[in-house]
Amino acid sequence: MLLDVAGLVPNAHLGRGLGNKFLSDLTEADCLLHIVDVSGTTDAEGKETRGYDPLKDIEWLQDEIFRWILGNLTEKWGSVVRRHIATKSTTLETLRQQLGGYYANKQLIGKALDTIPGLPPLKDWDNEMVERVVKAFMSVKFPTVLALNKMDHPDADKNVSKIMLKHPESKCVLTSSLTEVLLRKLAAQNFIKYDSGTEFVDTAEDLPDAGLREMDEKLQNRIENIRDLVLYRFGSTGVVQLLQAAADVLDLVPVFPVRNISSFTGTSGSAVFRDCILVKRGSPVISVARKIMGDVTIAAIEGVGGIRVGEEDTVDVGKNDILSFKLVPGGH
Numbered sequence: 001m002l003l004d005v006a007g008l009v010p011n012a013h014l015g016r017g018l019g020n021k022f023l024s025d026l027t028e029a030d031c032l033l034h035i036v037d038v039s040g041t042t043d044a045e046g047k048e049t050r051g052y053d054p055l056k057d058i059e060w061l062q063d064e065i066f067r068w069i070l071g072n073l074t075e076k077w078g079s080v081v082r083r084h085i086a087t088k089s090t091t092l093e094t095l096r097q098q099l100g101g102y103y104a105n106k107q108l109i110g111k112a113l114d115t116i117p118g119l120p121p122l123k124d125w126d127n128e129m130v131e132r133v134v135k136a137f138m139s140v141k142f143p144t145v146l147a148l149n150k151m152d153h154p155d156a157d158k159n160v161s162k163i164m165l166k167h168p169e170s171k172c173v174l175t176s177s178l179t180e181v182l183l184r185k186l187a188a189q190n191f192i193k194y195d196s197g198t199e200f201v202d203t204a205e206d207l208p209d210a211g212l213r214e215m216d217e218k219l220q221n222r223i224e225n226i227r228d229l230v231l232y233r234f235g236s237t238g239v240v241q242l243l244q245a246a247a248d249v250l251d252l253v254p255v256f257p258v259r260n261i262s263s264f265t266g267t268s269g270s271a272v273f274r275d276c277i278l279v280k281r282g283s284p285v286i287s288v289a290r291k292i293m294g295d296v297t298i299a300a301i302e303g304v305g306g307i308r309v310g311e312e313d314t315v316d317v318g319k320n321d322i323l324s325f326k327l328v329p330g331g332h
Contacts (some may be wrong), residue, residue, distance in 0.1 A: 005031065006135045023068045026103045031246045034061060034143040038160050039153035054159050055166055063143060070134045073098055077130065084122055091122045095133075104141055112140040143249045147242050152229045154174050171245050175238035179230050191215055192223065197240030199231040202213070229319065246263070252278040253317050257292050261302045261324040279315055286311035287326050300326040 014266065024031070040052045044060065074078075084094045087173050093173045095109050097248040113119060146167070148160050151174040165173055168329055183201060187194040191213050193202040202222060204212040215223070230237060247254075256273045258264045279288055289298055289311075301309040317322045 005029075010227065023065070026065065026142065027203060028296065029142065029248050031141050033147055033242060033246060034144050035147045035149050035175075036163070036277060037150055037155045038148045038163070039150040040155050040159055041153070046289070051155075053162075055163060058167065060161065062138070062144075066131075066134060069099075069138065070131060074103065074127075074130060074136065081123055081125075081156075093118070094122060099137060102265045105181040106112070108140055109137065112136040115139070145173060145245045145249055147173055147175045147177075147238070149175045149177055151178070151234060151238065171239050171249055173242045173245050174234055175242055176230050176234075177237070177239060179226055180239040183226070185221075186219075189213070191219070197236050199227075199235050201227060203232065247278055253315060253321060255279050255288055255315055255320075256322045257288070258322060258324050261304065261306055261322070264322065281312045281316055284312045284314055285309055285320055285323065288315060288323065293325065293327075297328040298325055299328045312321050 003025065005021075022134070028161055034057075036054050036057055037052075038053060038054050041048060041050060042239055043049045043052045044056060080094065080098060083089075084091075090109075091113065092110055095113070096106050099109055105215060113133070114135065116132060129228075143252070146163065148156070148163065149158065150156060159171075160174065165205070180196070183192065183194045184196065186192045190211070191203070193210060193212065194200070200211070201223060202210070203220070204210070204214050205220075254276050256264070257275050258273070277291060280290065286298070289296075289301070298311070301311065303309045303320055304322050309320055309323065315321060
């Protein structure tokens with residue numbers, strides 16, 4: 001599910017603007033897509049300008065999230081430590097109580113703690129160690145993909161290079177969201193045939209028998225500019241690639257449940273690969289069945305070529321990612 005959260009301004013952790021709503025919205029997120037204006041024509045307040053450094057946007061967003069979590073944790077840290085000692089809890093148990101409000105389970109918190117070598121007992125943590133723990137938690141709870149938007153702007157190249165040099169560990173995707181919106185709109189109006197995620201755009205001139213509407217000269221020139229400045233140069237608008245990058249960061253793979261394992265069609269019998277779900281890489285096949293159909297009795301599971309697949313066999317790209325589930329007759 002994609003969630004468009006409220007806008008953020010500096011000092012959101014202090015309640016400025018819609019900061020509290022924005023930060024609360026984040027708790028449900030598994031991954032953040034940070035849309036960065038690499039043209040430098042929008043400042044931190046969202047106002048039009050020229051020459052703004054988009055690196056600042058990346059840094060203050062991460063800082064806002066950090067200060068929000070840190071503030072919530074340190075506000076009652078003294079009582080947290082006293083209760084931790086009195087109840088003889090483990091570090092994981094105590095942090096689960098404090099960080100559970102961010103939709104974080106023990107596994108996620110444990111994964112964050114494992115990234116800190118030589119972690120001392122919680123009762124001995126100083127301010128610096130608490131900050132290290134918060135940053136480790138952020139990296140696991142809020143993995144971020146940077147959408148470097150307005151990639152076709154004249155000032156974008158230098159800013160893109162600067163961001164990639166500064167954040168080599170971050171997943172970055174070049175995008176032109178305005179172009180994507182326009183192309184989808186024109187496709188819906190039957191002016192063009194557009195394969196989203198690719199460089200391919202066809203007009204009535206390209207496909208005279210496709211029933212596409214004729215364009216005026218102004219619109220035709222605009223399409224040519226989009227082809228030259230965006231699609232041919234970058235290969236796509238980047239929007240589909242952005243979603244793929246988010247799935248990669250979360251280690252998700254697409255699985256296609258089909259009724260007919262030979263034709264790859266569904267219940268309608270005509271649409272190929274109509275359904276698709278994202279599951280964690282390495283998930284057992286039976287968990288995919290449960291996610292799709294609930295608690296039903298499975299008679300058999302087939303993969304490509306009609307090969308039987310075991311319930312505990314795992315899913316990966318190109319491995320058990322096209323599946324047909326056969327139910328027990330009359331089973332629910």
